[in-house]
Amino acid sequence: MLINSPQLGKLGLQEPRVRSLPTSRVDTLVDDLLDICDLARLRNDPWQEGALEAITSVDAFGRWAATEFGLLVSRQQGKGNILLSWELAHLFLWERADGAPKLIGHTAHETRTAREAFLRAKRTILAVPALRAQLLGGGRQTAQGVSGISTGNGNWTIELENGNRVVFFTRTGGAGVGMSFDVLIVDEAQHSPLTVLEALLPTTDASPNKQVLFTGTVPKEDQDGEYFEGLRDRGRRGGHPRTGWIEHTPVGSEAPGAVIDMSDPEVWRQANPGLGIRLAWETVQDDWERMGQTNPDAFARQRLSIWPDRPDAVVESLSDLDLEAWINAAGAFPVLGATDGAVISVAVSRGGGSATVAAARRVDAGRIAVEHKKTDAGTLWVAGYVKKLKDELGNALVVLDAKNAVAVISALQGAGVKFLSMNLDEIAGAHQLFIEHTNAGMIVHRDQPEVTASLQFAGVRTLTRGGGQTWETSEAKKPITHAQAVTWATWGVLKSEATPKRERPVVRGYA
Template identity: 50%
Template structure:
């Protein structure tokens, strides 16, 4: 393969590492208009991860390459297959190439000490595609078509992966047509520099991110053509853009979107609230010196796939308010049972509440340590959600101002559950909502405990 300088530039940035040897960008987005050579970058990216960077622990490395449509995923597979089959040195490392419909992929021969060879799979995205895989590397092509549900199905395949990376490529979404929350969230983190491990590159005209200046960009501005199309004059003839511009008279916005990648940031008054929670009021409810009281409730929330867990606690702050606090979030779940046991003892034998479906990976561990808990059903989870939002919006949920909790609540959206109720749902899979879940459930657990008749014991599950 012979790459253009701009393509080499993108790939070199993707392969940057930090001081510890991990990928500098665990998520990386590339915004560039159509037919500039994005496919060659994707092929080079797949080749690099498949052949050059094995896992340090000698376990199988899995690359999962997804696209919004079957034909797009197959096209990417055939590109990669064509390169490998024409290079004997690469083919000598291939165990098998799978071409059956829906099973497209390449399996490498096992390296010394490996039980299974490294592999790459190509799939079309659905709400369930990718489940069952543990993917070290994720590729999300045509990310403007990546829905929250499809992203969740894929992103949680990396829950227990050390040093994962996700590569998103796409174009400007069409408002009201594409499900682009994930893509737009990545763009905002990349442009604003708020993602510590976020990489972002875009080829766009000067001022295109400013909603006031973007409206003044002329579709016929040839300087804007050059800034938006890095392969212009190399892979893309100027005459082709001229023809597209001449035919764009009935849809100039489409030309600005598809050919010039004009995608302005949302104005502050256009920013969509992800839930009914008043996040400004939540932050205003912070009381830095607040602490847990004598009667506490503990809540446990696991990230999907059991890749991490969060523990929070709640107690009465005053007659009107409940205090919530994030206690711990850490990768994996093997630590959870012992930590819960110690925290329960420290907080005066505090009641533990959890969602049994969410916490299923640790229920046996709780049983072995004799830890009892109060299970929440769907209706109670929905009630906890609505009660938490109402309480916070009315200043009745207070906290110490822990930034990780505030961010979790700001990134959390909602989904229907139970009897016409809602619960927290990730708006971006790279931003965990387990802190939002845990403090919400802890506040509900305290109200539940307080509502019990005097001297009665809560009904708990578990084993002494």
């Protein structure tokens, strides 16, 4: 029997408790998206339309205002409708500015989640003749299935005659790595460890108009959702030029230690926008009666999306870096083309399991631009990639920590790539200079979430000689090669400017 309350029978609140838009927003393309929804016979609830209106924000140049956008909402609310509407608009409506085919990625942690999203998109398209006709081969029925729809190679793909594709896959192994997505969905973002995202997120870097959409729920104790948590923190603080965030949570759930009456139907409404539309009141009532007394934490997480905050001081105490200054310095600062004084840096993870390449250049008298170029498993790819990048940037200086890059040194030498190795004093100096320049707003960069995450979770350690500091992993699953690479690239620019001009540097040993 339902609780006797005047709130019963009402719909869930359609306005999210937190709606943080990127500061670069000047308009939205939601009307275009709703047109394709009408054609596809997709009905969106008010809260879903509101989310889509925010996600499709554009800046003054017509690009997506948010290069990263997060949506936190509990299960069974209709999140899939938002993802499908967004995918259809990208697939059928919004073309790349250069006319090249667009590649859309939809990734989930669970295979069944990715497959269900594919099947729903397939059913929607095949049910609308005007959409089906645009499939590769006209969407004809063949002995193998429907033309333009593929289920091979571990991925599920829908392809149009114009070359646009949407690929559905699970985040396992190297899935998605090696592809170049224009836009990407990271569903079930509550299970998105940095060790996976550090390889997956750079697949959008080559896009002239990228956006990564994260959707998920509050992680369980055994789920690795540190990136989603970092996105949540950035979104709640707001004021970022390229970050958007929406969450449907009860009033007070953001404050550590807040007392929330989880038996109150009004609290249920605040956290469940689909209540009374796609989710029955009886279902939430049953959940409360089943878990309220025996496992209230599970009810808070699963049904109310209550995600206890760690105090900000825990994150900020990892280093002296002003993460807000770093985030606010994002903009159009690519490190491209032949540039005098360009620097390439190489950082190898402990054990040589992966490596990161970054680059830097002087922008003007007061600013240095840094950019993450590539991260991939192993180190065999590094020498060839650095040689090519060095040529593209005009014989750029290459710097690295030779003590931790033994695996790539011989390969660089074999490829004829000269480099400058950093000694312990220089590594410590690079760390201090990077933090000072970043905190002063003198380091600018393209908005690359994987670098921000690496800097956010990087700790520090004190070097045995001289007492200086350098980056150190705060946890084994939180890689720091992105942080190391941009730090060392910055040092390389300052070092080359302070060194009298001479012939290109020769290899020198580690001191």
